[in-house]
């Protein structure tokens with residue numbers, strides 16, 4: 001059976017991920033994402049009303065025109081998790097394919113919210129919920145099967161999809177870290193990866209998340225970030241002024257930890273900001289392991305009213321968890337830093353960034369400005385209370401050992417980012433150009 005891999009997006013950047021695998025007559029698409037930095041660099045672009053070709057030209061969504069060179073029928077669009085760089089282009093490109101979206105329930109909810117907001121294109125693809133550990137058959141050959149293996153990442157219900165073919169398995173490894181003690185959900189299913197590496201024809205190809213491939217060592221568990229957060233907040237237990245925290249709104253486990261520890265130090269947590277309300281509201285509605293009694297407010301006017309109430313009742317009784325961890329100019333924390341909200345920061349008030357700066361000049365500049373403005377109001381900044389959601393080098397070695405793939409395609413980075421991965425795979429006996437395929441966007445690699 002012919003096996004081809006089309007590397008469509010996310011092979012020259014972190015963002016707009018999209019890969020297609022053809023097995024015989026059947027094609028499965030993994031991820032269809034947005035490169036948010038290409039959107040945010042322009043001051044006020046609303047992507048909802050934009051045409052896909054304009055977004056392709058901006059580099060914001062994958063250029064999927066290479067799909068016409070793949071001979072077969074698309075049978076499924078499979079986003080691995082709910083981050084926008086993996087689902088954010090489904091609303092723009094999904095309708096071009098006569099295929100269902102297949103994903104875990106939380107990811108499906110987020111996809112549904114994305115396509116509901118879309119103004120330019122109609123979307124009536126079926127959305128199929130499938131849990132980690134489950135499989136579905138692909139196409140009519142009876143020889144191709146899709147399996148979801150549970151992985152751990154900075155958003156809940158992340159999976160790595162595996163396409164089983166007669167030539168071996170194609171394992172799509174985006175995005176994960178190896179967490180044996182995650183705060184929500186099950187540990188990464190390494191047993192299953194080891195089995196897949198050894199059963200049948202083994203692993204034909206592994207497509208790997210190289211985000212942190214240049215970083216030595218091992219990515220710590222979410223539990224480490226949780227303890228760091230607990231330690232930091234407990235040190236503030238006797239402080240009788242304002243404490244404000246910010247983190248990735250989609251990071252449900254982290255938000256949950258913030259909510260719990262706020263209460264343990266005698267403060268009422270309130271989630272503020274549009275994306276805080278979106279992701280936490282979805283988790284709460286779905287009955288995910290998420291505190292059901294926490295207030296969340298999304299609209300600007302209601303947010304300002306809530307902040308006014310916090311000031312009147314005494315800000316020492318609350319812990320607002322807000323948007324703006326990257327210093328985004330329109331996010332709530334940045335507005336607070338500029339003194340544009342009713343919340344007054346006083347000398348000595350604490351601001352916790354439970355996030356790292358995404359290493360990209362726009363973010364770095366905006367975050368710098370936000371921290372400076374907070375400091376000018378007397379706030380004390382606690383940064384980097386965080387662990388990454390992506391494997392570092394030791395995790396990559398472990399994955400290679402578990403899967404023993406015949407071919408490797410590094411992804412989710414640019415050429416510079418791939419270099420660390422090529423080095424470590426070379427240490428394990430792989431050779432660049434023979435079985436490590438470093439590539440760019442818009443190529444097709446014929447494996448069989």
Ligand SMILES: [Zn+2]
Nearest residue numbers: 081083153175
């Ligand atoms: Zn991700």
